[in-house]
Amino acid sequence: MTKITATPKSSLADEPLKIHVTGLEPTQLVTLQASLTDERGVLFQARAFYWTDKNGQVDLERDAATGGDYSGVQPMGLFCFLKPEKPFSRLIKQDVMNTPYKVRLDVFDSFQLSSPPQNQALASQTVERWYAAPGVQRIPVRHGRVRGALFLPAGNGPFPGVIDIFGGIGGLVEFRASLLASHGFATLALAYFAYEDLPSALGPIDLEYFEEAAEFLLKHPKVRGPRLGILAICKGAEIALAMATYLPQIGATVCINGTNAVYGYPLYYRDLCIPPILYKSECMLITGQGAADISNMLGDPRAKLSWDSVYPVERAQGKILFVVGESDGNYNSKAYATEIMERMKKLGKTHCTLLSYPKAGHLIEPPGSPFCYQSWLPFVSRPVLWGGEAQAHVAAEVHSWEEIQKFLRLHLGPIQSSSL
Incomplete structure (x- = not known):
């Protein structure tokens, strides 16, 4: 039979x-x-x-x-x-x-x-x-301005704390945070637009909102300080890089396919205002299937940039891991990360590491996630191309997920086996 x-x-x-x-x-x-x-x-x-x-x-x-x-x-x-x-x-x-x-x-x-x-x-x-191991708790978060969901591993802790941020999809995306909690990290899935009473659309970035989220997480009795980790992709990775650069609460940052500068909208933090490099919407290409190729909207990162908009990553107090798909259909992420790595080398800084995956696309997610070449993106109001070749992309997800967890454990402290 x-x-x-x-x-x-x-x-x-x-x-x-x-x-x-x-x-x-x-x-x-x-x-x-x-x-x-x-x-x-x-x-x-x-x-x-x-x-x-x-x-x-x-x-x-x-x-x-x-x-x-x-x-x-x-x-x-x-x-x-x-x-x-x-x-x-x-x-x-x-x-x-x-x-x-x-x-x-x-x-x-x-x-x-x-x-x-x-x-x-x-x-x-x-x-x-x-998407959640037995014993994982989900706690809705409405603390001050902060909106999201906190996932706590089983056990008493304290656990290393991580903030999880997505990009132009908006809303509250929880699947990566719940999986991280299943592997021993107290993880805050953080929304920043298109959710509850937050702004309905992506706009200027107020870094103090993200600082408030970091302080909230650090004060939780099951979160082990003194610093937090960040895991972020796309626009979220741009924000994560700002958090790593300016917020002392951040000890380990993972940027998946992000940029090296402020794009599209200004970023504000206390008395600081970083002007954006504007999107070039007129450079969007529409494929025969109706999906948008937005890879040219940000311009060539190797060209002369507005350096007022580029993050001074050398100021970061924690460690930063760049995860890059070399066939990213949104950004030339490899070039952005390479610019930072070369600049840090010239300055004698060693706090940045690059993981680069040939033929991998934009949506590098936990393994087991289906390869997604194109899908609807509310920020653009139409489907977009994410890029990548399926088999190479899938292999990148398997390898990077392990490396991301190793990186967070190394710089935030190990997971307590008694807590799992």
Whole structure:
């Protein structure tokens, strides 16, 4: 009897699974398919074609897919290459605490490309992918001006504290913060526009708002000081770099595909006003599918910049890790990070580190997240291209997620094993 087994059956969304098919004929062509429906009702699917071995088995850790949505040996390919049925959709978990994604795994005889497949599945299994480990707490935050959600690991702590910030998507995005808490970090998912009573659209950045968030987190009895970490992407990484530069509370900053300067809107902090380098909206390109290529809106970072807008990163008191996708479809992130690294070298500064991934795109997320090449971005009011090549991007997510956690532990102090 044919059987498909995925272990563990219930796991965190960033953890790998072992997928094994048995009970088939030797050298039989089969199609493996993964399916899930997100909280908006959008169907995501991935399929790949495999030949069984002499024992009639397929082992995704060993065997190479011949084609489909990916090829080669990809143990987590059925999860990382999920594609939306509705164009420009991005898989973002909304309820991270109470419901997992339920992913159905099917094996079909022969080559099946149609959706739904013409034949009935030979075997099926459903697995659960959770975004919060048992014991993780979610606490809504409405403290002064600060809006967000605090995720606390199981145990008494104290835990290293991290602020998690996203970019032009706006609102409150929690899936990365809940996963970080599952790995031992007290993490504040921080909103800064398009959420509750915050500004409805992205605009001037008030760094004192982010300082207020840092002070709130440091005062929590389960958060270990004296400094915090920041994990941020896109516009959030630009803000994180400002926090690292000007706020003494910040000890470790991870900037994923950000810039080296203030762009689009001014940044204010007490008596300081940093003027922006303006976006060049007229340089946006529209693809045949209707998605926007916004990579030229920020101009060439290697050209002469307005140095009044460039962050004096040499002032940062903590450590900074730049995570860069060299095929970022939004920014020339590699060039921004390289400019900072070269400037710090000339100044004799050693507090910055660069992780650069060839062929990776903009949305470098925790592993297990489907590769997203293009999706809707409210800030631009249309879909945008994120860039990257799927297999290289997926590999970058696996490696960078481990390195990010190592970096935060190194500079904020280790996770207490008794707390997990």
